[in-house]
Amino acid sequence: MNSWVAIIAASAAVFSWKYLGHLVPRKFLESKFLQKLAGFLTIALLAGLVGVQTFSGKNPSTGAHEVVFDARFLALIVAMVLLKLRFPFLVIVVAAAATAALLRLAF
């Protein structure tokens, strides 16, 4: 496969999901069930993504996937504490980055 063909095909494939979701008729979206489903899915997908971004790692010697508790985990704890204390969004994001960066610098 030519690399440009692959890029266009993959982009179209990714776009098809985005567009299909927007094409679902309003009639269906008005159903209580589907509204709940879409709402639950959004929270679940974003949370799952945060989970994988935070806890998934690779064993440096074997290359196997494993659960890790490292600087990313502590950064998320810091973010959670600041969220509880109602700090602004930007402060939370910067604090999380700083926590991870400093921990990596120290160890």
Add this chain to the structure above:
Amino acid sequence: MTNSAGKVSNVALSVGIATGVYGISFGALSVTAGFDIWQTIALSVLMFSGGSQFAFVAVGFSDLATAVTSAWLVGVRNGFYALSLAPIIETKGIRKIFAAQLTIDETAAVSTSRHTLEEQRKGFWLTGISVFVFWNLATVIGALLGQQIGDPETFGLDAAAAAALFALVWPRIQKSAGAIIASTAIIASVLFSLVLPSGPPVLLGALCAVVVGFMLNRGKHE
């Protein structure tokens, strides 16, 4: 301030910058994988979905057909975001195409973190435009600098991206049902990630969490 996250335009800008910085690493990674600068830019403009783009270049030239399939699988979740965004955005014709292209993790997250329809709509468009601009600018910078730039993880940018998404889901997990759904999704996705390549773990984890969510919901009505 009615929302701990702050003004929607500020949030949109912050999310754009935080995500954008990650675009630098995409640009660098893509040229390192052997794609030229125009192909790298095309991926960011046309595919415009970070997870899918990283999956695509990670497989890259070693197997282009698998690269396409991986990008496609990682992109499924955008379709689910579209389901909850469509009634909020209410677009027709050409605007629907733009709305679809901007339907990604960040726009769904900002929109879902707001409490009024107007703020949700504004959150979607402002975040979409902000992320699109910063993501593509960053891609160009990353592609030009290539391997000269260091690892974004040195600056904790991976943690920043996760914290940003987490902060946006936060208002929705203050009730016990939301918290249980989110916790289930985190645990299940991480477990699936031990045995499956990127993409499917988050989808499967979310499906488990949704089943749990509906079980809780049924218990409440009976």
